[in-house]
Amino acid sequence: MTNPYLPLQTRIETIRIETDDRSLKTFVLRFFNGEDAGRFRYRPGQFAEISLAGKGEVPIGMASSPTEGEALAFTINRAGIVTTAIHNLRVGDLLGVRGPLGNGFPIERLEGHNLVIIGGGFAFTTLRSLAVYAMAPENRGRFGRLTVIYGARRPGLLLYKEELEEWRKRGDVEVAITVDAAEGEWAGRVGFVPAVTQEVAPASDNAVALVCGPPIMLKYTLPVLADLGFSPEQILLSLEMRMKCGIGICGRCNIGPKYVCKDGPVFSLAELKDLPQEY
């Protein structure tokens, strides 16, 4: 019997400081054992339990796309004991990875559809995975139009800045980056994600919206999408919840009868409407 609590060992290959307040860093991890890399098959939207022996484990969404090769990337917000300890690590240090966990985005269902990716703050990480996946040469033809709307509070807090610039130059994806408040030399959009979504006005025909962000962003973005004609089935969200086991046993990440760790983290708005408002 394989032990689902035993992490796979990885080594930190790269650490990228993403934000000017240094609260978010992207860790690129390489499996210690080549066989693990081959067995670790994931899809965008899944997460893993990242562990630092002696400190503990944290569930983190996967920021890398399987199309990028064997290295895994996790963008980690420094928030508690474990994430602070992880932030203090250096290239070459070890991290455990348990996963992939959760359902991830339903790629088969998304195929043939226009994708409208809407992210706010550091919740953008798994959306980055999906965007990269959909833009990969071998996958681009499987999806229709791609729209990415992404906002942060201010320019210094935007993740993946260089990459966003590359996406903008591609021509086969509409990219709208916005900040709540400009600073420095920012010449881009200023405005909240819901307002920008309204401006960009992605068509709902044959489209699926994938939305991740803080509750306040969701609260005002979902009605905009509804006005644009998106049905609750056409809107997918990825939820966060405190987790321990990640495999549906330890009992804490449920919303009604659904466990976010194994039934989610991706739910359609239609599914969420059937669940109690306890998240």
Place this chain on the structure above:
Amino acid sequence: MRRGILAKERLGDLIRRWAGERLVVAPVRHDTVEFEPVSSADEIELGYRNTRLPAKRFLFRPSEALLRFDLKAAPERRVTEAATESRPMVLFAVRPCEARSFTLLDRVFLGGDFPDPYYANRRGATAVVGLACAAFAPTCFCTSVGGGPADRTGADLFLFDVGEVFLVDVVSKRGEELLAGLPLPEAQPETVERADRAAAQLAAAMTVVPGLDQIGPRAEEVFGDSCWQKIGERCIACAACSFLCPTCHCFDIQDEVLDQIGRRVRNYDSCMFPLFTLHASGHNPRAEKSQRVRQRLMHKFAYFPEHFGAMACVGCGRCIRACPAANDIRQWLRILAASCPERT
């Protein structure tokens, strides 16, 4: 199913033989009656109604190492699996409610995509000998949740104490193996009738909380019920109910390290604590006590039935006996099952 008679004086031999090859755990009387390892039949208390602590703790340990750390070791040996225990065990003279609880825990720990190896190894090495109830405690309500004083669910062997002999039902293949060819003389029809009648009378005399199987189908309505605030006010969030519950299975995982040596350990945890769901951001989806009491009851009577087709309660009454605020889950369930206007 084979059924026969076991003379009581044979019990000593049987326990001694089992104890020679496995761990035998049975009820022992001190100030309270608790399940403990025993080596002879003399130590065993058969006249008990329910132990204080559930027998669950021999299958799902209150605290258990999952991993071992040696932070000085080479990378590939730094984190290793903690050994899983699989010593053969007999849980002897387990009341039907508790034997039933094992089948509920099985669904959680073994029924998913990732079976839990620590539970699986222990459970796989365990035989359960059930014992029919001869009396019930005022807090018992097993018949309201699908059980009964002679419910054989979860037992490999099942005993009725009928005076000078035990009437023995061999429920499973594992039960047959436990007897190891021991002949069970056929029971007199009177003996069988006496055992069955006693169990039926006991079941009939128990107080019933009706409608519990209807909480699941009415989950949305029950969740939105106005009674939760009042119920929550009467709970002090001590979690005694969870820690003593034979079916509660929630756990926490923590790392412990001293001088570079340590372990990742799981400990019983409870949805009654606000920390249980507190996010690192400070957000807490179940910050209120009323939400947490609701979670515990909804999990047992709505969510668990939806997942596994059975209520996650065996009616043992431990939560009622242990509650320092004198709360009675049956009273709460009556309110919820009835959804009547003036309640509590």
